[in-house]
Amino acid sequence: MALFWGNLAFSENTTPSEKTAVSEKESNQLLDPFNRGVSRPTQFDSNRIEDDVYSNQRFDDMRSLNDHRYYRVSSLNATNTFDVALNDTTGKDSQTTFNAYFIALKTDPDKKNLLQYGQKIMLGYRDLLARDLSIKFSTHSAEDFTLTYGPFKTRHLALAHCHFFTYATNAKDINCNQALVEQSANPDTINIPSPEANLGLSQAGILFFSKSEMGFNVEDLINMNLAVSQDQPLGPKGYWVTKINNFGVYVASVYGDIALIPMNSIPVNDPMNLNSQEPASEPSPAASENKSSSSSKKGPAESARERLKEKIMADKNAR
Numbered sequence: 001m002a003l004f005w006g007n008l009a010f011s012e013n014t015t016p017s018e019k020t021a022v023s024e025k026e027s028n029q030l031l032d033p034f035n036r037g038v039s040r041p042t043q044f045d046s047n048r049i050e051d052d053v054y055s056n057q058r059f060d061d062m063r064s065l066n067d068h069r070y071y072r073v074s075s076l077n078a079t080n081t082f083d084v085a086l087n088d089t090t091g092k093d094s095q096t097t098f099n100a101y102f103i104a105l106k107t108d109p110d111k112k113n114l115l116q117y118g119q120k121i122m123l124g125y126r127d128l129l130a131r132d133l134s135i136k137f138s139t140h141s142a143e144d145f146t147l148t149y150g151p152f153k154t155r156h157l158a159l160a161h162c163h164f165f166t167y168a169t170n171a172k173d174i175n176c177n178q179a180l181v182e183q184s185a186n187p188d189t190i191n192i193p194s195p196e197a198n199l200g201l202s203q204a205g206i207l208f209f210s211k212s213e214m215g216f217n218v219e220d221l222i223n224m225n226l227a228v229s230q231d232q233p234l235g236p237k238g239y240w241v242t243k244i245n246n247f248g249v250y251v252a253s254v255y256g257d258i259a260l261i262p263m264n265s266i267p268v269n270d271p272m273n274l275n276s277q278e279p280a281s282e283p284s285p286a287a288s289e290n291k292s293s294s295s296s297k298k299g300p301a302e303s304a305r306e307r308l309k310e311k312i313m314a315d316k317n318a319r
Contacts, residue, residue, distance in 0.1 A: 059214075060214070062199075062201075062224060062226045063226060063228075063232075063233065063234060064233075064235070064236070064237075065205065065235060066235070066236050067204075067235070067236075068234075068235045068239070068251060068259045068261055069202060069204050069205075070201060070202055070204055070205030070208060071199045071200075071201070071202060071205065071234075071235075071249075071261045072199065072200055072201065072202040072203075072205075072261065072265050073197050073198070073199060073248050073249060073261055073262065073263045073265070074198045074199065074200040074225065075197070075198045076195065076196075076197045076198070076244065076246070076248075076263060077195060077196045077197070077198075078195045078244070078245070078246070079195075081193065081195055082130065082131075082192045082193050082194065084122070084126060084129045084130070084131065084132055084133070085132050085133070086115070086118040086119060086122055086132070086133045086134075087132055087133070087134045087135070088111065088115070088134075088135045089134050089135060089136055090111070090135055090136065090137055090145060098184060098185055098186070098187050098190075099182050099183065099184055099185070100150065100151030100152060100153060100182070100183070100184075100185035100189075100190060101150060101151060101152045101153075101154065101155050101157075101158035101180050101181070101182055102134075102136075102148040102149065102150035102151055102152070102158070102180070102181050102182075102183055102185075103148060103149040103150055103158060103161065103162045103165060103174075103176070103179050103180060103181075104139075104146050104147075104148055104179045104180070104181050105117075105121075105133075105146075105147045105148060105149055105171070105174065105179070106146070106147045107138050107140070107141075107144050107145070107146045107147075108144065108145060108147075109143055109144050109145070110145075111135055111145050114135050114145055114146075114147040115135070117147060118133045118135070118147055121133060121169055124169070125168055125169050127245055128164075128168040128169075128243055128245070128250075129149075129165075129243075130161065130194075130230055130231075130242060130243050131149055131150050131151070131152070131161070131192075132149075132150075132189065133147060133148070133149055134147070134148050134149075134150075135147055135148075136148055136183065139181050139183065146181075148181070148183075149161075149162075149165060150185070151183075151185040151189055151190055152190075152231075153190055153231070155180060156238070156240075156254050157231060157240055158180050159176055159177075159180065159254045160238075160239070160240040160242060160252040160253060160254050161240070161242050161252065162174070162176035162179055162180065163176050163252045163253070163254075163255075163256045163257075163258065164242040164243065164250060164252035164258055167252075167258050168243075176256070194229040194230040194231065194244070195229065195230070195244040195245070196227055196228065196229045196244070197227070197228055197229075197244050197248075197249050198225055198226070198227055198228075199225070199226045199227075199228060199249070199261070200222075200223075200224055200225055200226075201221055201222070201224050202265065203266075205221075206218070206221045206222060206312075207312070209221055210312045218312050218313070228241055228244075228249065229241065229244070230242065230243060230244055234249075234251055235251060235259075236253075238253045238254045238255065239251045239252065239253045239257075239259075240252060240253075246263060247260065247262065247263055248260050248261050248262040248263040248264075249261040249263075
C-alpha cells in the first residue's frame, strides 16, 4: 500500500502488488494488452529510454527493483551537499561549448521580476532544489530573459527533475515536455557534489523475494545494501533519484510519477513487525530457560532478525 499526497507516493513497508513498468497515466501511450511482464529487447521497446543505460531491469538487480516500496533507507550521508544559488549569467561570456539541458521556468523582459521570482523559490523550497537557478538570455527573443533550473546531462534526466521541481514548488503552469532548452554550460556545474544514501530491502521486499522460487537466502536479503546518489536511476526504467535530504530519497519518472523512500520508516529489525498472528504454544520450562539464555547473548536487533528469519522459514515449510 502506498499513501499519496498530490502526485507523491510515500513508500511504506507493506506488501504491495507488483509493478512491472513506469505508470503510464500521464504518458498518453496505449497499454500493451499482450504484456505479461516480459521485458522485450530494447530495439523493439516503444518506451525505450535512450540514455537510461544503467538500468538493466534484471529481477535480481537491486538498483532495478520494480517497486520503490521494496527499498528502505538504512543510512544517509549529507556531507556532500550542493549549495544552490541564484545567478545572473547574462553579463558573463561563455567559456565553453559544452551543451546541457535546462528547465525554462519563466521568461520576462525585466530581469528584476525574474530575480524576485527566483528569490521566492530559494526562500520557500531551497531544501528541495538540486541545481542552481540562473538568469539567461531567452532562446526565443533577443529582448527577453529566462530564469532556468539546471544544467542536466541528458534530456530524460532533465525531464524527471522538471516533474519533481513542478511538484515540489507547485509550479502547475510549467509544461515539462515544452520547458526543456539546450544551452551551453560549464562542465563544473554538471558534476556537482551529491548526498549519498544507503538502501536496504524493506520488510515488504524481504518477504517478496523470500517467497520467490529462485530460493534467495533470507540472511543475504536482510543484509543487502546499495549506495545511491542524486541523478542515478533507481527502480523501474525511467525513474531517477532527484533529491536526497533529511526526509529520505526522492525519485521521479520521465512521465511525472514521484515517490519518496522515507528516511524514518519502521526498520526491518523492529520486533513490532515480527509478531505472528497465530497464537504461540506454551513453551516448556526447559525450552524457556534455553531461549532466555540464548537471547541474553544477542542484541535486540540480532534477535529480531533471527525471529524474522524463523518466521519466513516457517511460512515456507507451511506451504
